Amino acid sequence: MPFYKKINVDSKTVVFVWKISESYNELFHSVSLKDNSLARMEGMKSESHQKGFLAVRMLLQQAGYTDFDLYYDEFGKPHIKDGKHISISHSFDFSVIVLSERNIGIDLELRRDLVKKIARKFAAEKFVYESEHNSDDFIRKLTVIWGVKEAVFKVRNEIGISFKEHIFVRQFEMDDKQTTSLLDFNDTKQEFEVFFTEIESYTLVWLWETEK
């Protein structure tokens, strides 16, 4: 299946989702790439990564842009030339982008057992360990927390931010579909509005800074 879903979050924000079932060649011949994008893609080791990259360009086209409208700053953060904010994520079979008038972050993660093994490295949130007796809930919540922290990092990418020490996710239930998060780093406290949903075996999170 190609274009999978568009989520109209509100008047300022749209999420686009691509499910990758095409061959590399099909995707490659459906997009036009800048020379430096082509060089970057050719340097990628796995075809799966290349397809994720190309699927992002398919989504850009779906949203009325092309690879020529996209550029990256020195930290690797993507930007759109017309000033709209963009955030990008890819994971195995899916690529996602979000376009917004707000500075926004998105993250897509495959839910897997592995997250339990690394939980103590990135999650100090006590409430999530309360659901440990229910393994499925534990994995689902941990994956949301992981996604929030990746997405916060994409909004405020600064050297020294630790997922465990500086980014906190407030208590939520899976049915809530939203929560809030705090980045407490270098004497600055930044609050975020967090939204999450599940697509097949993946967890999708997007967030933006709370307006003061």
Ligand SMILES: CC(C)(COP(=O)(O)OP(=O)(O)OC[C@H]1O[C@@H](n2cnc3c(N)ncnc32)[C@H](O)[C@@H]1OP(=O)(O)O)[C@@H](O)C(=O)NCCC(=O)NCCS
């Ligand atoms: C940059 C980072 C957030 C990417 O997340 P990821 O889950 O590995 O990969 P995703 O597919 O979700 O996101 C990749 C996209 O993020 C975007 N990105 C990369 N660097 C970025 C940055 N500094 N700021 C914002 N967005 C960035 C890019 O668009 C990239 O895709 P593209 O290059 O194909 O366009 C992540 O690799 C990272 O560095 N995290 C912080 C390090 C850390 O603290 N790790 C865990 C400690 S426990």
